[in-house]
Amino acid sequence: MKKALSILLVGLIASLFGSIALAGTEITVIMPDHEADILGYFEQKALSFEKKTGTKVNIVSASWDRVADKLLPALAAGSSAYDVCEFDNCWVAQFAETEWLLPLDDYAGVEYVEDMLPALNSLFSARGHLYGVTWNNDMRFFMYNTRILEDAGITGPPLTWNELIEQSRRLMAAGTAKYGFIEGWEMGQALANAQTVFAHSFGGRLLDEKGNPTLDSSECVAALQFMVDLLHKYNIINPASLTSSQEVSQNVFLRGDTAFFPQAWPGLYSYSRSSDVSNIVGEVEVAPKPLGVTKDIGAALSLPEALAIPKTSRHPDEAWAFIQFISNKKTNKAQSLAIGSLPIWTELFNDPELLRLYPYWKQFGQQAKYLHGLPQVTWYSEFSRVCQVETMNALTQVKTVEEATRDMMKAVEAIEK
Numbered sequence: 001m002k003k004a005l006s007i008l009l010v011g012l013i014a015s016l017f018g019s020i021a022l023a024g025t026e027i028t029v030i031m032p033d034h035e036a037d038i039l040g041y042f043e044q045k046a047l048s049f050e051k052k053t054g055t056k057v058n059i060v061s062a063s064w065d066r067v068a069d070k071l072l073p074a075l076a077a078g079s080s081a082y083d084v085c086e087f088d089n090c091w092v093a094q095f096a097e098t099e100w101l102l103p104l105d106d107y108a109g110v111e112y113v114e115d116m117l118p119a120l121n122s123l124f125s126a127r128g129h130l131y132g133v134t135w136n137n138d139m140r141f142f143m144y145n146t147r148i149l150e151d152a153g154i155t156g157p158p159l160t161w162n163e164l165i166e167q168s169r170r171l172m173a174a175g176t177a178k179y180g181f182i183e184g185w186e187m188g189q190a191l192a193n194a195q196t197v198f199a200h201s202f203g204g205r206l207l208d209e210k211g212n213p214t215l216d217s218s219e220c221v222a223a224l225q226f227m228v229d230l231l232h233k234y235n236i237i238n239p240a241s242l243t244s245s246q247e248v249s250q251n252v253f254l255r256g257d258t259a260f261f262p263q264a265w266p267g268l269y270s271y272s273r274s275s276d277v278s279n280i281v282g283e284v285e286v287a288p289k290p291l292g293v294t295k296d297i298g299a300a301l302s303l304p305e306a307l308a309i310p311k312t313s314r315h316p317d318e319a320w321a322f323i324q325f326i327s328n329k330k331t332n333k334a335q336s337l338a339i340g341s342l343p344i345w346t347e348l349f350n351d352p353e354l355l356r357l358y359p360y361w362k363q364f365g366q367q368a369k370y371l372h373g374l375p376q377v378t379w380y381s382e383f384s385r386v387c388q389v390e391t392m393n394a395l396t397q398v399k400t401v402e403e404a405t406r407d408m409m410k411a412v413e414a415i416e417k
């Protein structure tokens with residue numbers, strides 16, 4: 001009897017101190033800055049989670065490239081530095097191969113993801129397991145400034161690249177904008193994204209269905225040449241594009257210095273209507289299609305991001321609780337209301353409050369059929385770095401387009417081997 005009481009007492013003490021330890025747990029979450037989150041939405045949600053659960057959340061946040069520089073080496077080394085990590089759409093093949101992440105299938109309550117957009121769950125699944133829950137349903141859409149166009153006597157947005165050149169020249173000559181547009185083409189992943197979308201907008205692709213490089217196809221070469229010509233021949237793009245981030249390009253557009261934003265994230269529309277951060281309130285609209293080399297061709301990027309749990313996490317249960325909190329329907333709707341991001345829940349696309357606030361989602365639907373994702377190969381990180389370097393060499397005219405393409409092909413073929 002005494003032994004039984006002793007065991008019971010030990011169990012109660014362990015349970016008590018276990019609860020205390022749980023309440024004082026600290027998890028580290030590494031995730032990129034959201035382009036539209038200029039008000040600190042995610043930091044506020046982390047504090048809400050801490051108040052609700054007692055688990056402190058340390059968010060490591062920076063640009064996508066800086067996060068990748070920290071995360072990928074840590075995962076490769078088996079570090080336990082992070083409990084929740086960014087799981088980008090371009091890493092699915094690589095992460096599945098390396099088995100860096102915990103499968104989420106057996107966690108309590110995982111069934112809630114069944115009501116999310118099926119394509120997102122499929123994207124972050126591999127080998128029959130779900131490895132990530134989407135936090136950022138990032139898609140890019142062509143937006144433009146109606147007032148700048150109207151002041152230059154232009155009645156509607158361009159549908160092709162040639163029309164973009166013509167309209168940019170007209171509005172620049174009329175003095176309604178300094179440049180047609182600005183890009184975030186500093187050396188980084190956004191530059192590789194740009195190369196991808198320009199290739200698709202010319203009817204090409206960087207890798208074929210089997211993962212073989214097609215960078216030297218006529219379509220891809222023409223697309224890269226066009227990127228160079230925008231800077232050095234047509235002179236309709238702000239030359240600061242080569243040193244600008246995505247956030248800088250957003251700020252320039254919100255100031256009213258440019259007319260077009262070919263690859264805008266959904267939240268940009270919301271911020272354009274806020275006088276706190278925008279000089280162009282009520283002037284931005286969503287085009288009926290993204291730009292392409294013809295009226296039948298267009299290209300926009302689908303760049304969703306998920307949160308996952310590294311196998312080396314010291315606090316996987318608390319990590320799962322945070323993922324559930326940040327991605328549940330109530331929180332996700334609050335995110336859409338706060339920063340204008342697209343929901344991850346199917347039901348929210350029919351939510352009356354969101355539709356009243358964001359009626360332009362209908363235009364997003366028209367552009368959605370032109371969406372493309374990034375190439376899915378285990379060596380995408382190396383592929384992306386090669387493309388960034390050689391694309392920049394072409395844009396700065398250190399190399400001709402032909403030379404940059406040749407060197408890209410050689411480097412990528414070496415990676416494959």
